[in-house]
Ligand code: FAD
């Protein structure tokens with residue numbers, strides 16, 4: 001076995017790990033980054049954010065061509081679906097992006113090693129190389145960035161054909177007639193939207209009384225109404241008690257979450273999207289005594305330190321939202337801390353976006369959280385139906401909602417449901433990061449005609465002085 005010496009070994013080349021490796025190398029450390037997947041980019045680039053966004057965009061174009069363009073006087077006689085080409089586009093997006101990460105690692109002189117890493121002790125990482133053989137890496141620091149993996153339900157076996165996770169749902173060979181989605185969260189609604197637009201009947205079974213239960217209640221109610229209008233069927237407050245497969249169909253038994261009469265639903269594909277769990281198997285944490293929390297995540301302090309000196313952890317494998325940009329932020333901050341600088345992540349200012357049509361975006365507190373914390377706050381809301389650009393684009397569904405503090409006028413939370421919500425939320429994330437007041441947004445010139453004017457109007461509305469509503 002060959003032995004190599006590094007300052008830092010990063011385990012996992014997802015958005016957390018590869019960004020951390022590059023930042024540490026920029027700061028002068030000799031860095032190796034190990035990933036067993038082969039291609040770098042982690043869940044995000046290979047089977048997560050990017051392939052799902054490629055399919056969301058493509059299926060949105062198909063939906064627009066079918067139903068959205070006639071109102072603008074654009075006539076299309078025959079719209080056809082070429083699923084193979086659509087999947088080919090998605091695969092090219094993935095390979096271009098993972099190739100880009102390889103290039104960036106090389107450019108920054110990070111050694112990228114394809115293989116499965118196991119901690120032998122706090123300063124030794126054994127790698128079973130994908131191409132065969134082993135390497136032993138000696139290092140001063142280790143950063144664990146091994147991400148997360150699909151969670152399933154007891155008794156439900158994911159075969160990635162009839163019962164699929166998000167990974168299988170990204171590569172179905174044909175459009176299902178009927179897809180049942182278990183879990184009305186982010187993955188279920190994004191992938192459910194893709195297949196619904198491409199022609200599948202989609203039924204979402206959600207255990208809680210509303211979809212995306214963590215979101216601001218007003219937003220999630222409107223979101224559900226809009227998706228239902230698009231043709232998705234929702235069964236909320238419902239639990240799945242059995243999933244039975246035959247060669248040609250899957251039958252689910254569902255019943256009210258609080259108990260009651262059972263019902264059978266027959267479909268050809270089931271998507272299980274009930275959350276993800278931290279990926280720690282095979283890492284050898286037991287060899288070094290790294291402590292996990294009650295949900296199996298690696299326990300860290302505010303500086304990403306585990307209980308073992310020299311071993312750090314970031315991204316989906318530790319607490320906090322499972323988001324690519326949160327993993328990146330932590331990766332950069334952790335690399336800076338290891339290199340002797342002051343890295344920091346502001347968890348109050350991390351946006352979350354659901355890339356459906358319309359998109360849903362949020363940053364900071366929900367109304368429910370502010371009420372629970374007894375905060376004295378104002379609500380400023382502005383509908384896109386009163387925004388001139390949204391009218392011109394015939395994209396008037398949704399609203400901007402800003403929550404501001406009645407004592408300081410600072411923005412505490414913002415929630416947008418609308419066509420470009422994912423881009424629009426950036427201004428409000430910056431507002432929270434910089435402690436900006438709603439009045440500052442209201443005083444800032446916003447170009448006309450843009451959807452961003454709805455943000456300014458919502459800021460004005462926190463002081464009951466919106467102009468166009
Ligand atoms: P990961 O990206 O999971 O990377 C961890 C890597 O570690 C993996 O490549 C794995 O192979 C490797 N690894 C694990 N164990 C070992 C080992 N022992 N040795 C070597 N390598 C190992 N987030 C967003 O912000 N926006 C989105 O639009 C979005 N869309 C998503 C869509 C889907 C379908 C899914 C599933 C997720 C999506 N996410 C999205 C979440 C996002 O992908 C994750 O939050 C993000 O990838 C976490 O980054 P990470 O670096 O912590 O871990």
Ligand code: NAI
Nearest residue numbers: 183184185186187188205206207273274275276322353354
């Ligand atoms: P999720 O946590 O978003 O949603 C899971 C849903 O399943 C919840 O609504 C929950 O109430 C429900 N549920 C749980 N158990 C259930 C049961 N037994 N029966 C019925 N419903 C049940 O998890 P999801 O959608 O699997 O996504 C995993 C992670 O991936 C998320 O945490 C998210 O952060 C990340 N992700 C982010 C995306 C984005 O940023 N656009 C896109 C896709 C994933």
